Amino acid sequence: MSAGYVPLKVEGAAEEGVIALSCRLENQSAQQWKPSDGLALGWQVYDPESSLFIQEGEWIPLKENIPPGGYTDFAFRLQIPPYPGTYRIYVSLRSPAGWFFARGLPMLVVDARVDDFGRVYPERTRITTLRRLRLLNVPDSLRRIAQRFVSVLWGNRALISSMVKRDLQARYRGSFGDVLWTVLNPVLLMATYFFVFGVVLQARFANDPSSAGFALYFLAGMLPWLAFAEAVGRAPASMLEHRNFIKKLLFPVDIVPVTQTLAALITEAFAVLIFIGFVLLTRGSIPVTACWFPAILIPQVLFTLGAAWFFSALGVFVRDLGQIMGYVLTLWFFLTPICYPETQIPAGAMGILGKNPIYTLVRSYRAIFLENQAPAFASTWKLWLLSVLVCAFGFVWFQKLRKTFADVI
Structure with a gap:
């Protein structure tokens, strides 16, 4: 009709x-x-x-x-x-x-x-x-999303900085090591995986088959994973942990995933310093291609932030998501060639697993820090595009659902 x-x-x-x-x-x-x-x-x-x-x-x-x-x-x-x-x-x-x-x-x-x-x-x-x-309305909608995004990050920068410090201090308050655990946690985790895969299973990378070479390639792969897994793993429970803030109308709850993402980046920053020290100790210098680091760190942050926003909002409605994410992240970790060379991935599975954005980050970290190569352009621009889309989608998703948080919580 x-x-x-x-x-x-x-x-x-x-x-x-x-x-x-x-x-x-x-x-x-x-x-x-x-x-x-x-x-x-x-x-x-x-x-x-x-x-x-x-x-x-x-x-x-x-x-x-x-x-x-x-x-x-x-x-x-x-x-x-x-x-x-x-x-x-x-x-x-x-x-x-x-x-x-x-x-x-x-x-x-x-x-x-x-x-x-x-x-x-x-x-x-x-x-x-x-x-x-x-x-x-698409151009206007994109403009409003961008304005809101900048407003959340820049307009609340002082509060974000304060909450990041508070998050790091509260995490280990009362413990003997205090903030020192920010360094010890990633070091002990990486040492455990190194012992299992490098010493017990004798895994090696073709580019450097020595035990020191395995340690370098393993550590380079762990760097992006540490920040991503920490932020996304905490995301499902983030709104429930800050339920008192949600009921305060003037508090910008959308900065909670931001603070957790930045706190995870600080953990990665310490790990990067340890890694660079190990590279200098074993190889004597850092490749010039390490200057490409910002080009892969920015999409990593955007991708992590978008995922954190998405799962933070979803966790309010799906209370089991926190337990599910633990399993998902474990599976994701072992499907990404961090502890083993990518040559061990079956050829039939490479077409699917090769599209993993964390895999792209792992390869890029190893290329710029260990192989004196720039990140592969074909995969890097796709990573940028995916990261921007995931960040925008996660942000819009959070903004749509945040209005109902107080009623559900």
Whole structure:
């Protein structure tokens, strides 16, 4: 069932916040419309920037039969909020099953502006579909996401810095080693894996088959994994751990995953210093290609941050996610060639496992720190693209769900 719309008159009325609209409704379907079908012409008001619904308008039912190709005229007085700003009015046919425009069919759209005195000025009238409007809103949506992203990070930078310090101090408060555990934890973890794979299982890398070479390649692979696994592993429980902050309307809860990601990066920073010291001790110098480090660290941070936002929000609704993530991260670790050379991955599985973003990071770390090579361009640009998309998706996902956190928690 399809309908056509012909605007006849659109003008601001004398009353405050009112648009006088006359339009012709055409039956473009192959069947007759009857009043008994429950058809009515109605309108709704939306915010043009966010596409948020503002108010429901009047519904005028059909008063006579309209044959295929026939038409009838309608007159509306569109009452919109008398507050300064821009508004978008959807005029569409509806049936008991719902609005025609929601099914992807055309509708009449009126864009209007309200001045400081409540006077309405219609600015544009057109026939379009909901899908076209959404496509037109994509640039504005991306701009708002970017602005909000910068606002969260830069606007709360002092609070983020304070919470990172607090997180690191609280994690080991009361223990004998105190903050020293920030260094000891990654060192002991890497030493354990090195003993199992390097000493017991005698795993070796073709580029350097010595035991020191295994240690270097293993440590280079562990560096990106440490920060990623720590931040993502803590993410599902992060909102529950900070439930008191969630109930405070003025607290920006979206910085909690940010602080955990940065705290994990500090752990990685200590591990990087230890690794560089080991490289200098065994090889005497650091390759010039280590200057490429920022080019792979930035997408690593974006990917980790996006995943942390996503799982932080999801963990509010799926309380078992914390336990599930422990298993997922363990599986992810062993499917990534960190403790063993990539040549041991079956050729048939390489097509799938090779698309693992952590695998790309591991190869890039080894290339710039150990092999005097720049990161492979073919995989690096894909990593950048994926990281930006994951970060944007995780951020938007968190922003959408955060409004319901207080009710669920």
